[in-house]
Amino acid sequence: SAVISQKPSRDICQRGTSLTIQCQVDSQVTMMFWYRQQPGQSLTLIATANQGSEATYESGFVIDKFPISRPNLTFSTLTVSNMSPEDSSIYLCSVVPQPGQKNTEAFFGQGTRLTVV
């Protein structure tokens, strides 16, 4: 299993500013992901955070808007840059501690509820 601490839990930000969300895991994990959950919607994958290399972004998400750092196997940050009201969402980090094993359960942080005004 894995315990994930995600900060902040919520924030209200002015448009045009940036917010960095932190995700700390209690064990070393290779697979880490960032998801966005728009109001009333499902979770959409933003990117896979790769340790020691650039993140792999999904279609519709770009590094300039959502830069990701992954300095080690227990920590990652997601920055939402130059925010607009359309960025108001819940952002969640997730890890898969045992990829390739029979149990490939994903664990999630508590989410960051971002409101852009």
Place this chain on the structure above:
Amino acid sequence: AQTVTQSQPEMSVQEAETVTLSCTYDTSENNYYLFWYKQPPSRQMILVIRQEAYKQQNATENRFSVNFQKAAKSFSLKISDSQLGDTAMYFCALHTNSGYALNFGKGTSLLVTP
């Protein structure tokens, strides 16, 4: 590419009754895993149950069980003896061995009433 479809945006069930949430999916891969996650108002995503595609036997976890129909690409969740604490958003999700990121359905909002 994989897709996951949940056709029931909202459902309601009385306490102690049984409810079934539907999910269909599509993938071209042979090895994949299916999950049901629960998201209560706290936003914390909680795994309810998982099914490996290579297993024919339906997974069961206490009051939760699935009906996995591989040929029909169907993966429904049955909640027995519903409890008030089961009130939450339920997401069906899938990943394959070629990538462990999850593809989620749109979710079903379940309300358990007294």
